[in-house]
Amino acid sequence: MVGESSQAKASRRKLRLGMVGGGQGAFIGAVHRLAARMDDRYELVAGAFSSTAEKSKASGAELGLPEARCYGSYAEMAQREARLKEGIDVVAIVTPNHVHVPAALEFVRRGIHVICDKPLTVGLREGKRLADALAKQPDVVFVLTHNYTGYPMVRQARQMVADGLLGKIRLVQAEYAQDWLTTKLEDSGQKQAAWRTDPKQSGPVGAVGDIGTHAMNLGAFISGLTLSELAADLTSFVEGRVLDDNAHVMLRFEGGAKGMLWASQVAPGNENRLVVRVYGEKGGLSWSQEDPNYLQFAPYGEPPRLITRGGAGSGPVAGRVTRVPPGHPEGYLEGFANIYTDAAELISAKIEGRAPDEGATLVPGIRQGLEGVKFCEAVVESSRKNGAWVKAAV
Amino acid sequence: MVGESSQAKASRRKLRLGMVGGGQGAFIGAVHRLAARMDDRYELVAGAFSSTAEKSKASGAELGLPEARCYGSYAEMAQREARLKEGIDVVAIVTPNHVHVPAALEFVRRGIHVICDKPLTVGLREGKRLADALAKQPDVVFVLTHNYTGYPMVRQARQMVADGLLGKIRLVQAEYAQDWLTTKLEDSGQKQAAWRTDPKQSGPVGAVGDIGTHAMNLGAFISGLTLSELAADLTSFVEGRVLDDNAHVMLRFEGGAKGMLWASQVAPGNENRLVVRVYGEKGGLSWSQEDPNYLQFAPYGEPPRLITRGGAGSGPVAGRVTRVPPGHPEGYLEGFANIYTDAAELISAKIEGRAPDEGATLVPGIRQGLEGVKFCEAVVESSRKNGAWVKAAV
Amino acid sequence: MVGESSQAKASRRKLRLGMVGGGQGAFIGAVHRLAARMDDRYELVAGAFSSTAEKSKASGAELGLPEARCYGSYAEMAQREARLKEGIDVVAIVTPNHVHVPAALEFVRRGIHVICDKPLTVGLREGKRLADALAKQPDVVFVLTHNYTGYPMVRQARQMVADGLLGKIRLVQAEYAQDWLTTKLEDSGQKQAAWRTDPKQSGPVGAVGDIGTHAMNLGAFISGLTLSELAADLTSFVEGRVLDDNAHVMLRFEGGAKGMLWASQVAPGNENRLVVRVYGEKGGLSWSQEDPNYLQFAPYGEPPRLITRGGAGSGPVAGRVTRVPPGHPEGYLEGFANIYTDAAELISAKIEGRAPDEGATLVPGIRQGLEGVKFCEAVVESSRKNGAWVKAAV
């Protein structure tokens, strides 16, 4: 019962934050800013919010930034900020997918830390270029906002699996169902729908890339398993839609566990129903993003328990990223903020030349980014081969 | 608010019932008797309860039957009862799977109606033999107890799809998860576990045959769709178990709809979690066997509704098989009894030379039996071919 | 996994059952018959179904009874059946409330066992007359169908309290909410609504008598507490309605526990939402009639558990009245049948001169009947005195 997560206390350093993308009208940029603000560990000081200097300055003005720190391109921003005495410590990249890697490279090369929206990129080759650049800059922190791993009960679930409470894992059943693309919304001019259904901006995947990767990432995060191969069947149910709006995938993990993954944007009655269930030799777990403060735990042969965020049975890993007492729900933004605050800890530790708080090391990085891209490629390949099994290891 | 289902009222004829199997200690035989008794449309008058006359008479005595009507074999029973003036009208076959068809043939040939436990049989060829026999006896009623189709809200769901409330169906997500075979229960001497995991008694399928067929049957029943092909991945997670205890299946239906099916007996925390979700262009439905009095209906773009058995939004098809007012739950036995009472109506109509109540024609019969057997065969074949797509149409 | 409750096995004696009331169109009579039939421990052989011999014979014919055993009055039936060699063992009284006691007296005096619908009667004085008659006939069994005490998880809850798992009980929060009298349904000619809102047939209480007594009975049953005094506020919200359609009651129990009770028939969205929550020094329990297969148990300081009927954590007291495996729901009729089957055991034990199965002694009898009547009287008195505390002990 702390009013602020204990994670926030490891360091009080406040980081100077820049942003690429997230100009007026963008949804996810505002989420990132709010997440950065929640624990007061960042100050937004610069941005390349849009593709022109004029628009960028307009967005920056709304956010209270001086004109001089509002740039017309990420390249300009990287160059200029790197030279400033009090330039940005870290940049948040919140553009459409195809910009992620080229933008990240500009900052990584200059030793500026990066927080990047998911998916990492649209192609594995490009992703590996970034991985190589990061390998050469071991002091640069790279965080990928697979934000659902920030939910306290997701981390609780992961810890319970790691602690062996479920025994050896046999099954991972993951799904992410939405209904907002049930009709051809992209024709209405709705911006979110437009770019997500456009191969030029989203790459070769629709539902798989947008939400399937979240489900896959979460299944792997909680179970601790590595995906080995998969068989997929993609469909575009809405007439005239090019990218998949539904994905059925069978999964095989290293070590013999198996699973299924369903991602759909055409399932009426589902808003953001991301559900992961994991079953082992000794017990099962179930977690749903729409009711994130609960974790159902069924030790085999005993009555199932409801573990609540911060309540009895909820351990220190979850407690570390909990702000308010049990029974007072936290949500999507708090989970997102946990990623940001953990990133702040990783970056602060680098700056201060110390080891970071161990809990902060749970945030997803380049490895998870590559896994997500590989997952997408494998799904597309398998579906093209009529569901043949395809290797999915990075 | 009727106290007895209106279905029971179409006719008051009480049928003379015989039973094959269901001797002392058998679970499903007792369920069948209770289901038969619920609406008072049957009187149990004869049985071949066990494989020896002695055991059969002992079981019969416990049930209050005279020795003369307790037989040592189904063949003897069929012969003798067919000759009696007041012999049985109908027989319930509740033996292990491999006995279903040979027993049924004995009665069908003699014009005695049959109510048979599922699955129909362990091989498609044998199933077709029975289908042929039935084709030659158009006045004999054959009912297969895919009992979940007897739940009022399952029929409500089916009707809503048929009425077009969901638009064209795109997706059928079906699952049946249990946990009772998480450990090697069959080694403990538990009878239910022993025969279900034994290929000699269960055929080549474990979880798929026992519960996967229920999920498939229900998905098809509600959606009104015909399965076209499938790709499957079977696993025996428990060491030393021969038959599958987990099945992952991807589905394709005629007309373009798709789906997934998951059947598992090793998922801790799941008792009989049979869930079917159906999504169409205009809405979605979700039903769970463990909470069967509820049906969630989400018309696209409107708030989801909770339709309760007998409550507002629950129509006459469900009302016909409802016994008590909304808010007073009905369960598994009532659903099972609905199959029996509908069978009584079909049989009574034959005897009385009239058309049956239309609602009664919803009960599963030989076609559903063949579909189930074909489904099992296709799943096994696909899994052996490492998940290749296999035709599943009968 | 038994297919029939183990309670049914104590004795195989089949009892000859008569019925008073329950003629054509009556709801509760059909429920009683179905409940009696479920475990095959009764055979309906006689009845005084209606107030005239003609109507009674018509109803009897529909039920397959011979004319000679269909009577025009309960008095005639009692006299005649008592003299028959194979007359009824037991009578079920399912008339409107004011007939219960006079009818029961006729049978009790002749040594015929009685199963009586609740509430016992409309006035405490009359109830005590029956209690006196029963005291003189110690070999006559009298069972009152407070049917909700037949639910397995209700008995499980009671046992857990008795076993001390909750520590000393502090709080009993009981409610029974319906919505079917939200409008003036009684003016439409609906029969159920008409007699329940008519003081001549229902006595001085509406919602309190019809459903409030159930909530009170259940709260006392589970907690094991005796009501000491109460303060009540009755309301007739629907214009022109004479009897209460809503009751607010504060409760005080012997020993210091307290509680609240809410009974309403004008709460839209509630069907038969009977919920009892009990809290003690060491834990809490919650049970809801609409989802009766679940019992929520929260030991203080530990994660709450979900105990399912027949599942882990569900003990022998519940198991004894369970018919099908966990995850296969049972409902209202099974709970009602448990009362009937327990009554059969009590009666059989009397006939056979042995002690009954202990589990069967849980069924409500004359004491619970008197408590219910006293509760109603106290509520009315308190409400008339503007909510003053009124003694509620019998």
Next chain:
Amino acid sequence: MVGESSQAKASRRKLRLGMVGGGQGAFIGAVHRLAARMDDRYELVAGAFSSTAEKSKASGAELGLPEARCYGSYAEMAQREARLKEGIDVVAIVTPNHVHVPAALEFVRRGIHVICDKPLTVGLREGKRLADALAKQPDVVFVLTHNYTGYPMVRQARQMVADGLLGKIRLVQAEYAQDWLTTKLEDSGQKQAAWRTDPKQSGPVGAVGDIGTHAMNLGAFISGLTLSELAADLTSFVEGRVLDDNAHVMLRFEGGAKGMLWASQVAPGNENRLVVRVYGEKGGLSWSQEDPNYLQFAPYGEPPRLITRGGAGSGPVAGRVTRVPPGHPEGYLEGFANIYTDAAELISAKIEGRAPDEGATLVPGIRQGLEGVKFCEAVVESSRKNGAWVKAAV
């Protein structure tokens, strides 16, 4: 789908915020700061965080404030800040209850806006002194953080009642159940427990003041009704505890509606289970704080609907205070932040000499504060009079 609530957009003015209380280790102070920060409408610039200058400066330093703006008392802070050119616009008072009014008076008199934690104060007379001071300063905004009114679906519920969707309201059933004081936690030195159970710091009420007022406030907020009188039964279940840890209250509202209120801190299994149910002639609503993104709406005679935050059926009043898309849950902090951001709008409007956004006027103020204090006094009086009805109107 906005990423930030539209309420935040009415004005971009950033307010200078001071804080009284909320020093190191205080829970609610940190919540206020986080809520203030969420929409970036406040900058914390000064504080009297503790009762000594030294402690106050230590707390301030942790929050990044200069020493000069950290004061040893609220009186000093009010004097000094009022004289500064860029002194605070608004002060947040987050002290124990008995300090609220004296502190508020210092700021109100100097024209500084006040955001005050609930309850307003421990005595009605003192509350009226503040009301009088505010009446003389019509340009000073006073907001009381009955934070649950900031939840989007609470406002949605209120609007639906106001729009007549429930018809005339008959019933308000409110409860707030916790379990954290099941044992004598205050003896362990737990700070939150200590002051809440101490009459010197909390006044004459325990559970009633701490959580009962929230339930009452919310019931009145949603229903739009004014409490007229009440009858109460207070209990201190834990031995040695002076203040009530459980309250049972019957309610009567102006216009004939009735209700019940239960507040308890000794109900194991309940964390912060604040539930309000409202029933009218045409429908019912139910909302629970632990699952705040859902609102159950049951129009009489139609299937109940589940309205989700931002989903279909959720209107502009809720949308205005919604930050993320439906299916992405918001929680306690977002609801609290909505109060802060609305307060910012009210204050900005005063400063800018314009009418505020109408939505912002929903925040609770002095009237709700007086109602809460009166409610507590009436409960105590009624309980002392053994549950006699006591007037509760301010």
